[in-house]
Amino acid sequence: MKAFLLSCLLGLPFLLEAQTPVQRPPRRQPLPEMVGAPVLKLSDYLVPVTTETATPDADGFIRRWLLLDPIDKPNRSNTVFTDSYLREHFGQTYFKGQMTDLPKAGSRVSVGKQKLQWHAYDSQLFNVKLFRFASLREKQVYGVLFWAVTVIDCPDDLTDVRLSVGSNSASMWWIDGNETLLLSGDRRMVKDDVMSRRITLTKGRHVLRGAIINGPGMSDFCVRFLQEDGTPVRHLSIRLSE
Amino acid sequence: MKPFSILSLPLALLAAPQAGAQVGEPFIHDPSTLAFCEGKYYTFGTGGGGLISADGWTWHRGAERPGGGAAPDVIRIGDRYLVAYSATGGGLGGTHRGQVLTMWNKTLDPQSPDFKFTEPIVVAESANDEDCDAIDAGLLLAPDGRLWLTYGTYFGFIRLVELDPQTGARKAGNEPINIAIDCEATVLIYRDGWYYLLGTHGTCCDGTNSTYNIVVGRSRNVLGPYIDNVGRSMLEGGGKMVVAARHRKTGAGHFGRTVEAEGVEKMSFHWEADFDLGGRSVLAILPLRWRNGWPEAGEPLREGTYEIESERRGYSLELAVDFVRIQAARQMFGQRDTVPPAPIASQRLSDVVATWPAGRIPVRIGDYMFRPHQRWTLTAVPEAGGTLAGPYFKITIEGTHRALAATEEAEVESVPEFTGAPEQLWRIDQLTDGTYRIMPKRVPGHDEPLVLISAGDCTPSLGAFDMQSDNCKWNFRDY
Numbered sequence: 001m002k003a004f005l006l007s008c009l010l011g012l013p014f015l016l017e018a019q020t021p022v023q024r025p026p027r028r029q030p031l032p033e034m035v036g037a038p039v040l041k042l043s044d045y046l047v048p049v050t051t052e053t054a055t056p057d058a059d060g061f062i063r064r065w066l067l068l069d070p071i072d073k074p075n076r077s078n079t080v081f082t083d084s085y086l087r088e089h090f091g092q093t094y095f096k097g098q099m100t101d102l103p104k105a106g107s108r109v110s111v112g113k114q115k116l117q118w119h120a121y122d123s124q125l126f127n128v129k130l131f132r133f134a135s136l137r138e139k140q141v142y143g144v145l146f147w148a149v150t151v152i153d154c155p156d157d158l159t160d161v162r163l164s165v166g167s168n169s170a171s172m173w174w175i176d177g178n179e180t181l182l183l184s185g186d187r188r189m190v191k192d193d194v195m196s197r198r199i200t201l202t203k204g205r206h207v208l209r210g211a212i213i214n215g216p217g218m219s220d221f222c223v224r225f226l227q228e229d230g231t232p233v234r235h236l237s238i239r240l241s242e
Numbered sequence: 243m244k245p246f247s248i249l250s251l252p253l254a255l256l257a258a259p260q261a262g263a264q265v266g267e268p269f270i271h272d273p274s275t276l277a278f279c280e281g282k283y284y285t286f287g288t289g290g291g292g293l294i295s296a297d298g299w300t301w302h303r304g305a306e307r308p309g310g311g312a313a314p315d316v317i318r319i320g321d322r323y324l325v326a327y328s329a330t331g332g333g334l335g336g337t338h339r340g341q342v343l344t345m346w347n348k349t350l351d352p353q354s355p356d357f358k359f360t361e362p363i364v365v366a367e368s369a370n371d372e373d374c375d376a377i378d379a380g381l382l383l384a385p386d387g388r389l390w391l392t393y394g395t396y397f398g399f400i401r402l403v404e405l406d407p408q409t410g411a412r413k414a415g416n417e418p419i420n421i422a423i424d425c426e427a428t429v430l431i432y433r434d435g436w437y438y439l440l441g442t443h444g445t446c447c448d449g450t451n452s453t454y455n456i457v458v459g460r461s462r463n464v465l466g467p468y469i470d471n472v473g474r475s476m477l478e479g480g481g482k483m484v485v486a487a488r489h490r491k492t493g494a495g496h497f498g499r500t501v502e503a504e505g506v507e508k509m510s511f512h513w514e515a516d517f518d519l520g521g522r523s524v525l526a527i528l529p530l531r532w533r534n535g536w537p538e539a540g541e542p543l544r545e546g547t548y549e550i551e552s553e554r555r556g557y558s559l560e561l562a563v564d565f566v567r568i569q570a571a572r573q574m575f576g577q578r579d580t581v582p583p584a585p586i587a588s589q590r591l592s593d594v595v596a597t598w599p600a601g602r603i604p605v606r607i608g609d610y611m612f613r614p615h616q617r618w619t620l621t622a623v624p625e626a627g628g629t630l631a632g633p634y635f636k637i638t639i640e641g642t643h644r645a646l647a648a649t650e651e652a653e654v655e656s657v658p659e660f661t662g663a664p665e666q667l668w669r670i671d672q673l674t675d676g677t678y679r680i681m682p683k684r685v686p687g688h689d690e691p692l693v694l695i696s697a698g699d700c701t702p703s704l705g706a707f708d709m710q711s712d713n714c715k716w717n718f719r720d721y
Contacts, residue, residue, distance in 0.1 A: 079567065082564040082565055083562065083563070083564050084564050085564075162697060162698075162701075164698060183700075184565075185565060185608070190699055192698045192699065193698055193699045193700055194606075194698050194699070194700045194701050195697040195698035195701040195703070196701075197651060197653055197703075198651065198652070198653075198703075228705070230713075
């Protein structure tokens, strides 16, 4: 319903291409600005990284991420995010070193005509509000593809753990370049929504990458590792450099 | 296990898999509570003898109990088995002079060199003209270590006496207490601070017309009073229904409780008449559910096509394939129809199956939309044997041979063809809360029992069973 209303408000056709056209609802007059509307600040959601390392929060959520400005990826609806669509589009190369290089905060990449910058942030929330990352920096918010990267140091071998992700909307996640998780469909972000198979994180450094795609609506994600009994993995060190 | 005799073979063939009745030669009357001894299940009946099963699903004659008489019960105490039985069984028109006797054995396996019953001893009795019939023994070893015996019939009172768990004899000085009337085939069970008295009402021994049914009352004190769900004492004839006739079977009687694990309980009893087995009296094993603190017969899963719904989130097990949209005209919320709305056809397998990969397909959990990749057909596989829960099932996508399978990594997937391999066979138990546990017969490379779990809202896997976790529970919906 939210996507439907958004489409109406944006004046976008709310029908999908393959559907039989029907009469549009009458366009509503826009409401006047709300008196006393809250003033949103990026710092309510994300703050620049100021320390060398971080740890997961008390619930194991990883809050430190390198985030790339949103890539323009027009989709008028999230219903197109089937497994096949996602594998095709997440499998494309959008920028140089996409799956191999560890980006530096402030560095730039080119995606078509877009010049996009990497930003190092700590989330103020258990989840990472990509929508606010874009909107509060006056970037494109709908029809977008986000990339997120972080680096995990494991003090020991961690066997039989699962990568747990919730994302809005669909997303794919890689550990050290290996596909670990796919969240398909028009999704809402839910804690512990989708789990990887049991994996072993060996002692040492691992690069975790995520690609999150969205048409209209809120974009965000939450990530943590869980042990077999469901308890969060917290004894990790998170950094954004090699 | 005894080999089939020529005479028994046709009967065994008749005993095909069905909900609520065991297979093989499950013919018995007044079965004792199930006992597990050295890898086999045992139950004893009226008239001597009893049944043995290697898996809890297929039963054959062969258990041995001397003494004849009526309606025995058996309980394991330490490393021995105590059997209680009645030397008589006069019935409504017969004598009421009865005796309940107990005897011990180290094993229930008649082939074992240790198989030898002790001399039976009398622990309770009734005179010919007394308000009690000393038959239909029921035993309870309470959590505090005290051993209790109930006995009696419609003719007078159900009585309670205390036995010595070391000797099986009546406690010195113990006098019988009246705890119920108007029932028979009683037994006590204990759960969560309550003692439950289960008895059988209705007409015994009338085959297809038997109205036998099992009822229950409960008390905080083992001595009673036992009160039913509307506050009526069982000394006034009260009792809440646990099980009555169903599915072409009549005459439920002689309750016994078996606890396999926390949340996994079964009730054994007899049907006076199984209409599908010529009206014979047969052993029945059903899931035992607990609702609002009361026991009731559950419903073993029946063959059919279902949504398999995760108790964790309410999402459903599905193939991880592309969601194929239904191309129907979208209707406006406030539109005015000039013609009555026409129905929309459900998506069919043929509409989507060509979009599915040919080989193994992962499974996941997602929003239920009654689509072909979410419709699972459960079919009994009788040749694979079974358990107390019933036969093993194969779980396939409706209209295909694509089967749910456990993997060596303790995950689940679908394979294109059902082969009968143990990792493609599933045991399904209804749990005490009415949900279901789904368990592969074997997980390759794993000795520990694992069950189907929701590792995440949308991620199925295999893991250890935990009754306290909704991750381990599923529902079968015909939506």
